[in-house]
Structure formats: structure tokens, C-alpha cells
Amino acid sequence: MKLTVIAKIAAFASPLLVAGLVVAQTTGGIHSLRGAAVDQELEPPEVYPQQLGREVRNYRQQPPTIPHSMTQYQIDLRTNQCLSCHDWTNAGDRGAPTLSMTHYLDRNGNQLDTVAGTRWFCTQCHVPQADAPALVGNDFEASSISR
Amino acid sequence: METNLGEYRQTVHYNNHSGVRAICSDCHVPHEWQYKMKAKVMAVKDVYHEVMGTINTSEKYEHRRLEMAAAVWKKMKATDSRECRNCHAFEYMDFTIQETRAAQNHQRAVDENMTCIDCHQGIAHDLAPGYLEEYQHVVETLAQSKLQDGSGGVDVASIKSYLGISAD
Numbered sequence: 238m239k240l241t242v243i244a245k246i247a248a249f250a251s252p253l254l255v256a257g258l259v260v261a262q263t264t265g266g267i268h269s270l271r272g273a274a275v276d277q278e279l280e281p282p283e284v285y286p287q288q289l290g291r292e293v294r295n296y297r298q299q300p301p302t303i304p305h306s307m308t309q310y311q312i313d314l315r316t317n318q319c320l321s322c323h324d325w326t327n328a329g330d331r332g333a334p335t336l337s338m339t340h341y342l343d344r345n346g347n348q349l350d351t352v353a354g355t356r357w358f359c360t361q362c363h364v365p366q367a368d369a370p371a372l373v374g375n376d377f378e379a380s381s382i383s384r
Numbered sequence: 385m386e387t388n389l390g391e392y393r394q395t396v397h398y399n400n401h402s403g404v405r406a407i408c409s410d411c412h413v414p415h416e417w418q419y420k421m422k423a424k425v426m427a428v429k430d431v432y433h434e435v436m437g438t439i440n441t442s443e444k445y446e447h448r449r450l451e452m453a454a455a456v457w458k459k460m461k462a463t464d465s466r467e468c469r470n471c472h473a474f475e476y477m478d479f480t481i482q483e484t485r486a487a488q489n490h491q492r493a494v495d496e497n498m499t500c501i502d503c504h505q506g507i508a509h510d511l512a513p514g515y516l517e518e519y520q521h522v523v524e525t526l527a528q529s530k531l532q533d534g535s536g537g538v539d540v541a542s543i544k545s546y547l548g549i550s551a552d
Contacts, residue, residue, distance in 0.1 A: 289483065305483055309396055309507075315446075316511040332488070 285369035292366050296379040301334075302366035312358060319359045320352060385434060387445050392508045411467045411508065412456075419466075450512035457501055457522050465500035472500065 273279055291304050310318040320336075321327060328335040340356040341349045389408075392398055397406040414420050439445045439452075460467070474494050479487035489503065505511060505519055512518075 305485060311506060311511055313510070315513050316506070316515060318506065318511070321516060332485075 283369075285367040288366045288368060300362035300364075303363055304366055307360075307365060312360060317352070317357060317359065324352065387439070387442065388509050391510050395508050397508050406471065410470065414463075414466060415470055419463075446512070449510070450514065450518050453505070453509070453512060453515065454518050454522050457505060457519055458526060460501035461499060461522060461526055468500040468504075 271279070287304075287306060289304055292302050294301060307319070312319065322331040322333040323336055325335050325341075327333070336352060336356075340352050343349055343353045344355055392408070397411075399405075413423050433439065437444075439448055474490065477490060479490060482490065492498075493502070501519075502523075505515060
């Protein structure tokens with residue numbers, strides 16, 4: 238009984254598998270992220286310089302973009318150099334915007350004196366501002382505009 | 385010497401828009417003869433530790449990173465960032481083509497008689513956790529030893545306020 242079921246499934250499956258392989262082989266082949274063979278030279282991507290001056294947020298909860306150069310700033314497990322100006326302890330003296338107080342709440346909602354570990358890597362949300370085309374197309378519309 | 389070399393190669397002193405490069409010795413070896421000779425004698429210590437393998441793994445290196453950085457900060461602070469000033473000088477800076485925040489802070493540095501290393505730690509090498517506190521400690525111990533010498537001259541309060549640590 239069992240054997241016949243397996244045999245039936247196999248009878249259906251194997252031609253399908255072969256057909257699938259044939260289709261896969263004939264249409265396109267492998268697409269690499271690079272988009273070309275290794276021996277082909279690619280056009281270098283456009284460079285979009287950073288815009289200075291603080292940009293207005295596009296929607297209420299948008300993480301503010303970064304209006305200054307920061308390529309040489311260390312943000313890793315050991316050190317976060319953004320905090321040398323933007324941490325609440327330094328922001329007043331350095332004339333920099335302080336981190337939002339939400340960044341001092343840990344995942345359980347406890348108030349901390351130092352930035353929460355979950356907020357440590359600034360550039361996960363805050364990006365340098367540049368007038369560059371979107372990398373991925375989207376039809377996002379800010380609530381403040383559609384209102 | 386491989387770890388710090390690798391870190392330096394990621395920085396603006398290695399690769400930059402103008403194509404001028406500052407190599408290790410530009411920052412770590414003084415130009416004037418008497419200071420240069422002193423640096424060369426002191427470098428025996430570096431050779432010793434290189435041979436003994438004091439920092440030959442990344443774990444050992446990280447363990448010593450803050451201590452090594454503090455030693456260089458102390459030197460820089462004590463000499464008013466002498467090696468930086470072999471190339472950089474406030475008089476050569478055009479504040480109008482600097483970023484606004486850079487210009488403002490450089491003006492403040494001129495006004496308050498600060499030195500390069502007061503802000504520019506970690507310019508060529510990675511920084512260890514707690515680097516700001518350690519730099520503060522370096523400044524304080526230097527100021528104290530200067531007070532004992534009777535020479536004085538360092539305004540600790542202004543540097544403290546600049547670094548955002550309340551003056552006590």
C-alpha cells in the first residue's frame with residue numbers, strides 16, 4: 238500500500254523535477270549581485286555629495302539625517318564617536334543636538350544614563366543626507382503630505 | 385605593529401582628496417634634533433615589546449589599547465601637539481571653507497588656547513572604550529604635575545567644560 242503511494246508520487250515528481258531543471262538551465266542562468274562577469278569592467282556608481290544644513294523631516298518619526306561628514310568616525314563595539322558630541326553629557330558644550338531620550342531606554346523600558354545597547358549603532362537609522370535616487374523603488378507617502 | 389598600521393590605512397592621513405600622505409614617523413617622531421634623539425632612545429621599549437610579543441594577538445592588543453593611546457595623548461598634550469603642527473596650523477586654516485561646526489570649534493580652540501589632541505583623539509587609530517574619561521585623566525595628571533613644577537599655564541577648567549565634564 239505504502240509502496241504504491243510512494244511509487245505514484247515519484248512518477249509525478251520526477252518528470253516535474255526534470256522539467257524544472259530544463260527551464261532553469263535555459264532561462265538566464267546565474268545572476269550575481271555584481272551584475273556582470275568578473276572580467277568585465279563596470280561603470281563606477283555616481284557619487285552624491287553630502288548636503289550641509291539640517292534637513293526637515295519628511296514624516297514625524299523619521300530619524301533625522303546627518304548634515305555633516307562622518308566617514309572617519311568610529312562606530313563599533315568598542316567606541317561610538319558620535320556620542321562624544323551627541324550624548325547628553327556632551328551635547329550642551331559641543332552645541333550638538335542631544336539624542337532623543339527614547340535612546341536611553343533599554344528594551345524593558347528602564348531609564349539608563351548611557352545610551353541603550355539597542356540604539357548603539359547610529360547609522361542603522363540615521364543616514365548621511367544626500368540628494369540621491371532611491372536604491373529601491375517605493376510608493377511611500379508621508380502622512381503629513383497626504384493629510 | 386600590524387594592527388595599528390592597518391587602522392591607519394583606513395584613515396584620511398593615508399588616503400585623501402589632496403594626495404598628501406602623513407606616514408607613521410610624521411606623527412610619532414619629532415622633527416627637532418634633541419626631541420628626535422629622545423624619541424629614538426625611547427623607541428627601544430617598542431622594539432623590546434615587539435620582540436617579546438606583548439601585543440602580538442588582537443586580544444593582547446585590545447587589552448593594552450587604552451594604555452598605549454594614553455601614553456601618546458600625554459606626549460601630544462604636553463608638547464601642545466607638536467607633531468600635528470609640523471603640518472597643521474591655525475594660521476593656515478581658512479575657516480570659511482571648513483564645515484561650519486569645524487570652523488566654530490577651531491575658533492573656540494584658538495580662543496581658549498586648546499591643542500589639537502584635546503578633540504582629535506583616534507585620528508589615525510581605533511579608540512578603546514572609555515577613551516574620553518581616560519583622556520580627561522591624562523589632562524588632569526599633566527596639569528597637576530605642571531602645578532607641582534610651578535610652571536602652570538594649562539587651563540584645566542576650560543578644557544573640562546569643553547569636554548563636557550563638569551568642573552569641580
